[in-house]
Amino acid sequence: MNIRETEESNGGHSVGYPPVLIILLFFLLFVAPLGVRPIILPDEARYAEVPREMIASGDWAVPRLNGFRYFEKPVMGYWLVAASIRLLGENEFAVRLPSAVATGISAFLLFLLVQAFVKEEWTPLVALAAFLTSAEVYWVGTFTLLDSALSLFVTGAMVLFFFGHMETGRKKRLLFLAGAGLCCGLAFLTKGFLGLVLPVLGVAPFALWEKRLRRTLRDSWIPALVALAVCLPWAIMIHGREPDFWRFFFWHEHIERFLSGISDHGQPFWFFFLVFPAAALPWTFLFPTAVAGLRRAGFKDPLIRFAICWLVFPFLFFSASSGKLPTYILPCFAPAAILLAIGIQAPFEKRRVRLFNGGALALAAMIALGGVLVVCFQFFGYELFEPYVKPIKLSIAAAGLFMWVLLILSSIWAKRGEKKVMLFAAAPMLFLFLSSFLLPEATLERKAPGGFLLRHAGKIHPDTVIVADEPLTCV
Known part of the structure; x- marks a missing residue:
C-alpha cells in the first residue's frame, strides 16, 4: 500500500480536524509555561550552561562546562539551545524552547x-493526544533535556523509514530512506x-516479520551513507581538537x-x-481497552507490526542496560501512542465500553484520592511534609484536579466512542498547564538556587569563598 492508495481508501477526503485549535492547545500546554519555572538543578543548569559557554567562547565544536571540557554528549542538543539563546536571550524560556x-x-x-x-479518521488525533498528554512526554518536553531532541530524530527516522517501506515507487522510497x-x-x-542503535532495533525485526529483510538490507546503504555524511564533519573536527574524546x-x-x-x-x-x-499516565488506565482493541484488529496490519517492533525491542534494550534513568525510554512513547490510538479506536462493543469506563473510573478515583492526600499533608502533616507555603498554590492544584475528574466522568457518561476518548484526552490538560506553577517552595529552594544567587550577587567578589552543602553545577 502506498500513500495514494491509503487516501483513496479513506474516501479521498481529508480529515476535518481544526488545526488552529490543535496548534493553540499545543502552544498553551507546551510553550506558554516555559518561562514560569526557574532553572532546575542539576540537568537544566548543565544543559543551559554548556550552550551559553559555546556562545561566549565562540567554540562550537568542543562542549565545555565551567570552562572544563565536557565529553558526555555530542553537540547537536547544545547547538539547538545555543541557537535559541542567541535568538531570545539568556532566560528560562529560551533554554526550554528547543525541547x-x-x-x-x-x-x-x-x-x-x-x-x-x-x-x-479520529485515530491520528487520538495518537497525537495520547503522545502529548503522557506524563513523561509532557514534563520532559517542558524541561531543558536532550531526550526530547533524541526522541524527535529517532521518531523522524522511524516514520520516514515506514513511509519508504510502504512506498512502491523506487525513487520515492530511496528519498524517504535518505531522510531517515x-x-x-x-x-x-x-x-x-x-x-543509530534504536532505529536498527526497531527496523530489523520488523523487516524480518514482513519478510522483507533482504530488500531492507539491500537499501540500507542509502541511510547509512547519509548518516555518515551528517556525522563525519564534526566527528573529524572533534578528533582533531580533542583526540581523547572518542x-x-x-x-x-x-x-x-x-x-x-x-x-x-x-x-x-x-x-x-x-x-x-507511571510515565504513561493517564493513558495507563486505558491499556486494557487498547489491548482488547488490538486483539480484535489482529496483527496483520504493517503499521501495527511496525509499532510493536519499534516499542518492544528498544524497550528491552533499555531494560538490558545497567544504567537507567526514567527519561531514557522517551523514544518508546511514539510507538506506544500509535498502538494506543489504534487499539482504543477499534469499534466499541459492550465489553470494551466496560473496560474503558472501568479504567476511567479507576483513574478518577486515584486522582481524587491523591487530592485528598495533598490536602491532608497541607493542613495536618506539616511536621512531615507541607506541600505549599502559599495556600493559593493548593487552590490552583485543586482546580486542576477537579476539572480533570469532571472531564473523566463526562467521558464515562458519553455514548459515542470518539467523544469518550476526546474527553478523556482533554481531561488532564488544565492540570498539566497549571503544573508549571505548582512546584512546592521546598523543591524550589533545594533545586533552583538561581534566584538566591542573583539576590546576593552584589556581595560576591573574586576572593569570596562560597560554601555549599551539595555540589554546584555552576556559579
Whole structure:
C-alpha cells in the first residue's frame, strides 16, 4: 500500500480536524509555561550552561562546562539551545524552547504517519493526544533535556523509514530512506551511538516479520551513507581538537554505562517495567481497552507490526542496560501512542465500553484520592511534609484536579466512542498547564538556587569563598 492508495481508501477526503485549535492547545500546554519555572538543578543548569559557554567562547565544536571540557554528549542538543539563546536571550524560556519544539514536531510526524495508514479518521488525533498528554512526554518536553531532541530524530527516522517501506515507487522510497538517514545522523550528534542503535532495533525485526529483510538490507546503504555524511564533519573536527574524546565517549559513556551502571544510574532489569506505566499516565488506565482493541484488529496490519517492533525491542534494550534513568525510554512513547490510538479506536462493543469506563473510573478515583492526600499533608502533616507555603498554590492544584475528574466522568457518561476518548484526552490538560506553577517552595529552594544567587550577587567578589552543602553545577 502506498500513500495514494491509503487516501483513496479513506474516501479521498481529508480529515476535518481544526488545526488552529490543535496548534493553540499545543502552544498553551507546551510553550506558554516555559518561562514560569526557574532553572532546575542539576540537568537544566548543565544543559543551559554548556550552550551559553559555546556562545561566549565562540567554540562550537568542543562542549565545555565551567570552562572544563565536557565529553558526555555530542553537540547537536547544545547547538539547538545555543541557537535559541542567541535568538531570545539568556532566560528560562529560551533554554526550554528547543525541547518543546522537538516534542511538537515529534507529535506532528506521528500524526502524519497514522493519518496516512489508518482508515479511522479520529485515530491520528487520538495518537497525537495520547503522545502529548503522557506524563513523561509532557514534563520532559517542558524541561531543558536532550531526550526530547533524541526522541524527535529517532521518531523522524522511524516514520520516514515506514513511509519508504510502504512506498512502491523506487525513487520515492530511496528519498524517504535518505531522510531517515539524515535523522539518524542528527540523533547520533545529539546522544551518540544510541541514535543509530534504536532505529536498527526497531527496523530489523520488523523487516524480518514482513519478510522483507533482504530488500531492507539491500537499501540500507542509502541511510547509512547519509548518516555518515551528517556525522563525519564534526566527528573529524572533534578528533582533531580533542583526540581523547572518542575513547572517553565510546568506552565510558556507552560501554561502561551499559554494562556496569556507573555513577548512580544503576537499576535492575525490571526498572522500566515499573516506570513506563507511571510515565504513561493517564493513558495507563486505558491499556486494557487498547489491548482488547488490538486483539480484535489482529496483527496483520504493517503499521501495527511496525509499532510493536519499534516499542518492544528498544524497550528491552533499555531494560538490558545497567544504567537507567526514567527519561531514557522517551523514544518508546511514539510507538506506544500509535498502538494506543489504534487499539482504543477499534469499534466499541459492550465489553470494551466496560473496560474503558472501568479504567476511567479507576483513574478518577486515584486522582481524587491523591487530592485528598495533598490536602491532608497541607493542613495536618506539616511536621512531615507541607506541600505549599502559599495556600493559593493548593487552590490552583485543586482546580486542576477537579476539572480533570469532571472531564473523566463526562467521558464515562458519553455514548459515542470518539467523544469518550476526546474527553478523556482533554481531561488532564488544565492540570498539566497549571503544573508549571505548582512546584512546592521546598523543591524550589533545594533545586533552583538561581534566584538566591542573583539576590546576593552584589556581595560576591573574586576572593569570596562560597560554601555549599551539595555540589554546584555552576556559579
